[in-house]
Each structure stands twice: as structure tokens, then as C-alpha cells.
Amino acid sequence: xxxxxxxxxxxxxxxxxxxxxxxxxxxxxxxxxxxxxxxxxxxxxxxxxxxxxxxxxxxxxxxxxxxxxxxxxxxxxxxxxxxxxxxxxxxxxxxxxxxxxxxxxxxxxxxxx
Amino acid sequence: xxxxxxxxxxxxxxxxxxxxxxxxxxxxxxxxxxxxxxxxxxxxxxxxxxxxxxxxxxxxxxxxxxxxxxxxxxxxxxxxxxxxxxxxxxxxxxxxxxxxxxxxxxxxxxx
Numbered sequence: 001x002x003x004x005x006x007x008x009x010x011x012x013x014x015x016x017x018x019x020x021x022x023x024x025x026x027x028x029x030x031x032x033x034x035x036x037x038x039x040x041x042x043x044x045x046x047x048x049x050x051x052x053x054x055x056x057x058x059x060x061x062x063x064x065x066x067x068x069x070x071x072x073x074x075x076x077x078x079x080x081x082x083x084x085x086x087x088x089x090x091x092x093x094x095x096x097x098x099x100x101x102x103x104x105x106x107x108x109x110x111x112x113x
Numbered sequence: 114x115x116x117x118x119x120x121x122x123x124x125x126x127x128x129x130x131x132x133x134x135x136x137x138x139x140x141x142x143x144x145x146x147x148x149x150x151x152x153x154x155x156x157x158x159x160x161x162x163x164x165x166x167x168x169x170x171x172x173x174x175x176x177x178x179x180x181x182x183x184x185x186x187x188x189x190x191x192x193x194x195x196x197x198x199x200x201x202x203x204x205x206x207x208x209x210x211x212x213x214x215x216x217x218x219x220x221x222x223x224x
Binding site: 031033037042043044045048050055056058088090092094097098099100101102103104106107109 | 144148208211
């Protein structure tokens with residue numbers, strides 16, 4: 001099976017812009033989780049989608065949002081970008097939503113100038 | 114306060130050495146995962162534990178639920194083991210796949 005794919009891999013934006021990142025899970029996986037990784041804060045949970053519904057949300061402002069489509073592909077959106085949003089954004093997929101093994105994508109590295 | 118603490122933060126070892134990375138957590142959990150992240154960002158899930166011990170090749174992971182502690186051991190370390198190792202826990206209070214993460218242990222194995 002193909003692994004988790006994320007597009008784009010690299011992105012440069014300026015403050016105030018918005019960005020949309022895409023994640024395609026492993027075929028058959030219904031749960032997609034998004035994470036932000038920065039040198040200062042490490043890995044932090046953003047949100048999880050399962051069967052097109054947001055199941056959990058981490059402690060991030062409303063500028064961070066996401067959605068999941070019927071084919072389980074997911075997108076996350078960050079509006080009104082701030083310098084502090086510069087990070088590696090990772091998505092991970094799993095079959096269900098019960099804490100089992102997650103399979104991570106390669107990540108999208110976002111730089112906000 | 115971070116719910117998950119890892120030690121050491123950085124570790125340098127000679128090839129062939131036995132390595133131990135520790136993870137302590139402060140909440141009741143339903144599962145603990147060990148993750149490996151190589152330079153460039155890719156993360157691989159190594160183990161999922163809810164009790165006892167698991168072994169995969171040269172890697173061994175143990176968990177003590179009563180003491181809220183887990184260890185990751187690498188036997189006969191090799192330069193290709195150089196990576197960041199991250200501990201992640203799924204608290205009982207969280208539904209779904211919401212995890213708390215440790216800050217990671219950066220391992221460098223010198224030939």
C-alpha cells in the first residue's frame with residue numbers, strides 16, 4: 001500500500017496570508033490526525049478527523065481548521081498566518097480512532113516571513 | 114507542566130553500546146507509543162505498549178503502569194539508529210487519537 005502523502009512538502013508564505021495543506025491517508029484508513037512540530041514546543045496535537053467528523057481538537061486558536069472528505073483525504077487551513085506558525089506540519093493516519101499505531105506522512109515545512 | 118518527560122534530552126554513544134531512553138508520565142494512560150524521527154522529518158512508530166515488554170530486532174520497549182514509566186532500549190547500537198526518539202501517551206481522559214508527546218531524545222551513534 002502507498003504510504004501517507006502530504007502536499008506541498010515546502011511552503012513559504014508571508015504574515016497575514018492563509019495556507020491550505022493536504023494529506024492523503026493510507027488506503028482504508030479512516031482517521032487522520034494533524035500535528036505541529038516546532039523546535040521550542042516539540043510535537044503538538046492539532047486535531048483529528050474520523051469519518052468526515054472532527055473528533056478531537058488540541059489547544060490551538062481558531063485560525064487553525066481542518067476538514068476531511070468522504071475518501072478520507074484531509075486538509076488543514078491556517079488563516080492570518082503569524083511568524084510563530086512556521087513549523088513542520090505532520091499528518092498521520094490510522095484505521096480507527098482508538099489509540100492504535102499511526103502512520104505518519106513526510107510533513108509540510110511551512111515558513112512564514 | 115509537561116505531562117510527558119523524557120531523559121536524557123541528548124545522547125551520544127559509540128557504535129555497539131547499549132542505550133536506554135526513559136519516559137515518565139503523570140496521567141493515567143491507555144497506551145504509550147515510541148516514535149522514531151530521522152533528520153528530514155519522517156516519523157515512524159516503533160512500538161505501542163499498554164503493559165509489559167515488546168521486542169523488535171535490536172529494540173526493546175518496556176512499560177511499568179504502576180510507576181508511570183517506560184524505557185526504550187537499543188542493543189548493539191549502530192550509526193543508523195541516530196535519530197530523535199519520542200514518547201507519546203494516550204491519556205484515559207482523551208478520546209480518539211489525541212496524544213501528549215515528550216520533547217524527544219536526540220541520539221547520535223558514532224562509528
